[in-house]
Amino acid sequence: MNKATNDLANEDLLPTTPAQRHWSAKDYAALWVGMVICVPTYTMASSMLDQGFSWQQAIWLVFIANCIVLAPMLLIGHAGAKYGIPFPVLARASFGVKGANLPAVLRGLVACGWFSINCYFGGLALQGLLNTLGMGLAGPAAGDTISTSQFACFMAFWALHLVFIWRGLESVRLLEVVAAPLMILASIGLVIWAFMNVSPAQIFSLPAKVVEGGPKTWAALTGLVGFWATLALNIPDFTRFAKSQREQITGQAIGLPLPMALFSLVGVIGFSVSQILYGKAQLFPDGLLTQMGPLAAGIGLVVILLANLTTNVAANLVSPSYDFSQLAPDKISFRMGGLIAAGIGLLFMPWKLLATSGGYLFTWLGGYGTLLGAIAGILLVDYYLVRKAQLKVDDLYRRGGAFEYSNGWNWKAVIAFALGVLPCLPGYLAVSGVIAKDSIPPLLLGLFDFGWFFSLAVAGLVYFLTAKREN
Numbered sequence: 001m002n003k004a005t006n007d008l009a010n011e012d013l014l015p016t017t018p019a020q021r022h023w024s025a026k027d028y029a030a031l032w033v034g035m036v037i038c039v040p041t042y043t044m045a046s047s048m049l050d051q052g053f054s055w056q057q058a059i060w061l062v063f064i065a066n067c068i069v070l071a072p073m074l075l076i077g078h079a080g081a082k083y084g085i086p087f088p089v090l091a092r093a094s095f096g097v098k099g100a101n102l103p104a105v106l107r108g109l110v111a112c113g114w115f116s117i118n119c120y121f122g123g124l125a126l127q128g129l130l131n132t133l134g135m136g137l138a139g140p141a142a143g144d145t146i147s148t149s150q151f152a153c154f155m156a157f158w159a160l161h162l163v164f165i166w167r168g169l170e171s172v173r174l175l176e177v178v179a180a181p182l183m184i185l186a187s188i189g190l191v192i193w194a195f196m197n198v199s200p201a202q203i204f205s206l207p208a209k210v211v212e213g214g215p216k217t218w219a220a221l222t223g224l225v226g227f228w229a230t231l232a233l234n235i236p237d238f239t240r241f242a243k244s245q246r247e248q249i250t251g252q253a254i255g256l257p258l259p260m261a262l263f264s265l266v267g268v269i270g271f272s273v274s275q276i277l278y279g280k281a282q283l284f285p286d287g288l289l290t291q292m293g294p295l296a297a298g299i300g301l302v303v304i305l306l307a308n309l310t311t312n313v314a315a316n317l318v319s320p321s322y323d324f325s326q327l328a329p330d331k332i333s334f335r336m337g338g339l340i341a342a343g344i345g346l347l348f349m350p351w352k353l354l355a356t357s358g359g360y361l362f363t364w365l366g367g368y369g370t371l372l373g374a375i376a377g378i379l380l381v382d383y384y385l386v387r388k389a390q391l392k393v394d395d396l397y398r399r400g401g402a403f404e405y406s407n408g409w410n411w412k413a414v415i416a417f418a419l420g421v422l423p424c425l426p427g428y429l430a431v432s433g434v435i436a437k438d439s440i441p442p443l444l445l446g447l448f449d450f451g452w453f454f455s456l457a458v459a460g461l462v463y464f465l466t467a468k469r470e471n
Contacts, residue, residue, distance in 0.1 A: 006330050008397050009329050013086060017084075021084065023241040025246075028254075029255035030179075035176075035311045035315050036255070038307045038308060038311040042270070043267055046264075046267045046268045048215075052208055053208055059264055060261075062224055062260055063260070065227070069229055072376050073231070074252060077252065078239075086236055087104070087234035088322055088325070093403055094383075094467075096405040097396070097401075097408045106375070111316045111319045112316075116345035118308055119345060123150060123157045125301050132297050132301065137153075146351040157309075160309065161309070165335060168334065169334075183310075190270060203269055206272045222453065225370070226367070226451070229372060234318070234322065270285060274287065321334045324337035370455070371421050373420070373451065373452035373459075377420060377455065377461075380456075381467070382463065416459045417459055421455055423447055423454070
């Protein structure tokens, strides 16, 4: 490779070799089960009961939403399996060899935010586990947002992630393969315990809350799709290691929609049982575990730590490792990109963010993810409709080639992205609490309910109408 090519490549961004492509359907299914079994999924359906949904409606919406997001997962993942390239390199085909920095940074930053928050929750779970062992670690004093022991647990859990980044993607695969069966067994154990203490009829009779105007189905569906929408962008980071297209398609189809629905159902069961047995419905699993006693709390907190680790490493650290490598491939490796992402995660100081704007923060990060549907629309249109799934791979790694566009930037893709996102921006800012809801027209406020679908469709259509057709 010449000097110009080296500016766009390193051994982590180059196409995977045949020897590296050994991930099977089992590995992809385990990857998804490991990411699916986490606290947010546990609370997904049960929290919808408070929004006026029945538990049946909530579970079906979770399943349907994940069937929807599975489609771009498989379609964008196709490029990774076919060419062995990660997401930032695929983005060069549509955004340009330098313009790909835009989607890479946007995707990387939201991952850093979630990484930081999950490390904080993991630190709290670690402190809880140590307290079940009699450590007696204290919470924050009056006026503080975090105690010394909580910060130490946060840093310990944060540092654990660095081991997997240092060892690379193969260590992530092994972690998921080992952890997934253990977390499935723990989930089954919780359900068995629940059915031994409360009849299923009682568990599933908890009524939905009556809300004015009824439940907002489209808003809920969009939010549920947005849960994994960001990972749909960087799924080539994983599918580039697939033995074949069939392996990545089968593994993802098995590992995503049904496990999401089933683990959400576990959350509904836990939520209902805590209400029936202890008089207070616990949305989060640690609350239920604490009521069950120290032994259950100890075992459960270990599982929560494992679940948090598997989700955080795969969903929130792999992506920015590649994304930041895209910014300066000759200087930033996958390993260095991961260290940068972890460092940025520390700067978020999640204990302060959650103390002042917890609800809005989750809305902000979740909404940010749905807006990235515009990037997915552009990637899909470019890969399938413009290029017919045929990429000039060498040109992805050199200046002056087919993907040079205008000094490395394809402004048609940037404009398409802007047109897909900007109409949703007022509603996004209002829902996030940045501006007052009554300060924008109802139409723009309501548009955000369809944010991921709208931004994907509009950006994809604009790009299709403006992009040069390839033979």
